[in-house]
Amino acid sequence: MIQFILRRLLIALPVLLLVSLISASIMQLVPGDPAAVIAGQNASDVEIALIREQLGLNQSFPAKLAAWYGDLARGDLGHSILLNRPVTQAIAERVPVTLALAGFALLLTVAIGLPCGIIAAVRANTWIDQAVLTFALIGVSVPNFWLSLMLIVLFGVMLDWLPAGGYIPFADDPVGWVRCLILPAFSLALLQIGLLARITRATMLEILQQDYIRTARAKGLSSFSVIAKHALKNVMVPVVTVIGISFGLLLSGSVVIETVYSIPGMGRLLANAIFGRDYPMIQGGLLVTAAVLVLLNLAVDVLYAVIDPRIKYDQR
Amino acid sequence: MTSADRAAATTVTAPKSIWLDEARPPPLWRRFAHHRLFMTGAIILVFMLALAIFADLIQILPPEKMQVRLRFQTPTWAYPLGTDNYGRDIWSRLVHGARLSLIIGLAVALATGILGTLIGVLAGYFKRLDGFLMRFMDALMAFPAILLAIAIAAALGPSAINVVIALSVVYTPRMARVVRSTVMVVREMDYVKAAKACGARDRWIIWRHVIPNSMAPLLVQLTFIFAYAILAEAILSFLGVGPPPPTPTWGSMIAEGKDYLREAPHISLFPGIAVALICLGLNLLGDGLRDVLDPRLRVQYG
Numbered sequence: 001m002i003q004f005i006l007r008r009l010l011i012a013l014p015v016l017l018l019v020s021l022i023s024a025s026i027m028q029l030v031p032g033d034p035a036a037v038i039a040g041q042n043a044s045d046v047e048i049a050l051i052r053e054q055l056g057l058n059q060s061f062p063a064k065l066a067a068w069y070g071d072l073a074r075g076d077l078g079h080s081i082l083l084n085r086p087v088t089q090a091i092a093e094r095v096p097v098t099l100a101l102a103g104f105a106l107l108l109t110v111a112i113g114l115p116c117g118i119i120a121a122v123r124a125n126t127w128i129d130q131a132v133l134t135f136a137l138i139g140v141s142v143p144n145f146w147l148s149l150m151l152i153v154l155f156g157v158m159l160d161w162l163p164a165g166g167y168i169p170f171a172d173d174p175v176g177w178v179r180c181l182i183l184p185a186f187s188l189a190l191l192q193i194g195l196l197a198r199i200t201r202a203t204m205l206e207i208l209q210q211d212y213i214r215t216a217r218a219k220g221l222s223s224f225s226v227i228a229k230h231a232l233k234n235v236m237v238p239v240v241t242v243i244g245i246s247f248g249l250l251l252s253g254s255v256v257i258e259t260v261y262s263i264p265g266m267g268r269l270l271a272n273a274i275f276g277r278d279y280p281m282i283q284g285g286l287l288v289t290a291a292v293l294v295l296l297n298l299a300v301d302v303l304y305a306v307i308d309p310r311i312k313y314d315q316r
Numbered sequence: 317m318t319s320a321d322r323a324a325a326t327t328v329t330a331p332k333s334i335w336l337d338e339a340r341p342p343p344l345w346r347r348f349a350h351h352r353l354f355m356t357g358a359i360i361l362v363f364m365l366a367l368a369i370f371a372d373l374i375q376i377l378p379p380e381k382m383q384v385r386l387r388f389q390t391p392t393w394a395y396p397l398g399t400d401n402y403g404r405d406i407w408s409r410l411v412h413g414a415r416l417s418l419i420i421g422l423a424v425a426l427a428t429g430i431l432g433t434l435i436g437v438l439a440g441y442f443k444r445l446d447g448f449l450m451r452f453m454d455a456l457m458a459f460p461a462i463l464l465a466i467a468i469a470a471a472l473g474p475s476a477i478n479v480v481i482a483l484s485v486v487y488t489p490r491m492a493r494v495v496r497s498t499v500m501v502v503r504e505m506d507y508v509k510a511a512k513a514c515g516a517r518d519r520w521i522i523w524r525h526v527i528p529n530s531m532a533p534l535l536v537q538l539t540f541i542f543a544y545a546i547l548a549e550a551i552l553s554f555l556g557v558g559p560p561p562p563t564p565t566w567g568s569m570i571a572e573g574k575d576y577l578r579e580a581p582h583i584s585l586f587p588g589i590a591v592a593l594i595c596l597g598l599n600l601l602g603d604g605l606r607d608v609l610d611p612r613l614r615v616q617y618g
Binding site: 011014015018019021022026027029030031137138140141142143145146147149150152153157248249251252253255256259260267270271274275277282285286289290291293294 | 451452454455456458459460461462463464466467468470471472473543547550551554555556557570573574577578581584585587588591592593595596599600
């Protein structure tokens with residue numbers, strides 16, 4: 001197992017290297033003089049020169065890269081232009097909020113998607129099945145930012161049940177924290193709920209025709225314990241896959257959702273950085289999210305081995 | 317009910333084939349025509365295409381025409397979907413938005429299809445290129461899709477063509493991965509070995525054997541990428557890195573309505589329904605294609 005993890009880390013290393021290279025190259029895409037673009041239209045030449053100096057734009061691209069990797073080795077992602085503070089500090093501050101949102105959304109995904117998929121498979125070709133599949137299809141088609149707006153109109157404005165946006169830290173008011181996360185988490189989760197329900201259903205249908213299920217039924221076990229004990233365990237492998245993928249999608253979605261609901265997380269930090277042309281922040285943020293996702297994929301692979309004893313990584 | 321699931325469901329009850337008695341399986345078009353969900357998707361898509369193509373004929377007013385006195389009109393007979401914060405007719409903007417949305421989606425699907433096939437075939441067929449190409453694709457895929465697309469589109473500047481570039485960069489690796497895995501299977505087939513034994517060159521084998529036999533998953537994946545691209549374009553336009561105003565795009569229409577949710581929710585409502593409808597159509601179409609062309613594939617995700 002340890003050998004497997006090490007080998008996967010070895011494969012992840014060049015990917016991480018390329019990820020950092022791509023992050024560092026984003027500024028190269030800006031047409032013309034990035035410093036002039038960043039400074040804005042009314043900036044004086046002195047201001048532009050200052051920004052050029054600050055970003056090291058006077059250097060050649062290789063020199064810039066060398067500086068970027070030098071800083072990276074020391075754990076320094078540069079200095080944000082917009083916020084005027086270290087990028088690492090700003091990110092560290094926002095990460096817990098996004099993790100709370102993504103975690104909440106993941107919880108909703110599993111709590112709704114998994115049972116829906118199982119019920120649909122057990123009751124295949126009935127109206128329940130049809131309803132789940134229709135819901136799942138709508139879930140993967142509806143744009144989540146639009147859904148957010150509609151939920152805000154319905155629950156925030158018309159019914160006035162939940163806050164229309166904003167964020168209350170858990171430490172200040174746990175109930176308020178949950179209340180202000182419900183709508184964003186659901187908007188974020190809907191797509192994943194649909195995906196999870198569909199894959200759970202498909203896997204479950206396959207499992208239900210296996211011999212061991214027939215055996216379990218034949219020895220007189222109740223329907224419930226056949227499904228809960230024998231089938232559910234085997235459905236977990238694809239479920240873990242979807243959850244691994246979901247996390248990437250959730251991080252991706254948080255950029256838009258946090259902007260719509262004014263939640264001060266990573267997503268909004270990066271969205272603001274992108275619109276404010278705060279390149280050190282954009283580069284740092286891209287690098288951190290991508291690195292987290294690479295490591296997460298590794299964790300999912302390891303988790304497979306834990307769940308499914310048939311998978312042995314050390315032999316090959 | 318989705319069809320991959322239906323294929324699975326029918327095998328549960330009895331794995332009987334619909335054309336058991338016939339001498340030959342029915343022609344491909346009839347299998348599509350009998351697939352109810354595929355046809356539903358096709359009808360939705362044709363409807364949207366018609367809106368986009370005839371946008372100039374079915375518009376009520378030019379999409380950029382402002383009428384200060386007729387701002388925030390709720391749907392009426394004269395303006396079936398109402399007017400927006402500048403008094404522009406939402407229906408007219410919607411049909412013109414359909415045009416842009418479909419063009420961008422199609423352009424992304426085409427670019428992704430060509431680039432993804434090229435990279436996927438090279439990586440899947442030539443083992444020496446595999447490591448390098450796929451590590452690079454892995455690196456691009458490591459970034460959250462929307463985040464990378466926003467960053468690229470914002471860096472390049474807001475325009476339709478830059479949206480296409482950004483989305484193609486983001487979705488090409490996903491396409492390449494699908495093509496590569498199919499090519500790796502096809503490469504080991506006996507007919508490829510036979511062709512090699514006959515002295516066929518790699519280029520001939522790729523054109524005559526590998527690509528045609530990898531078409532089915534490629535086509536299915538392209539349909540889904542078409543849907544993702546339309547969804548992503550709406551997000552980019554919503555955030556303001558899409559085609560600049562006053563060009564009507566569904567995403568920017570939703571964004572304009574965002575500030576008037578309390579008084580006039582219909583401004584954001586209709587373009588969102590349009591996005592959802594077209595994605596629904598494409599998802600149904602993709603599921604249908606997969607059922608008919610390649611029933612072994614399971615539910616797509618990611």
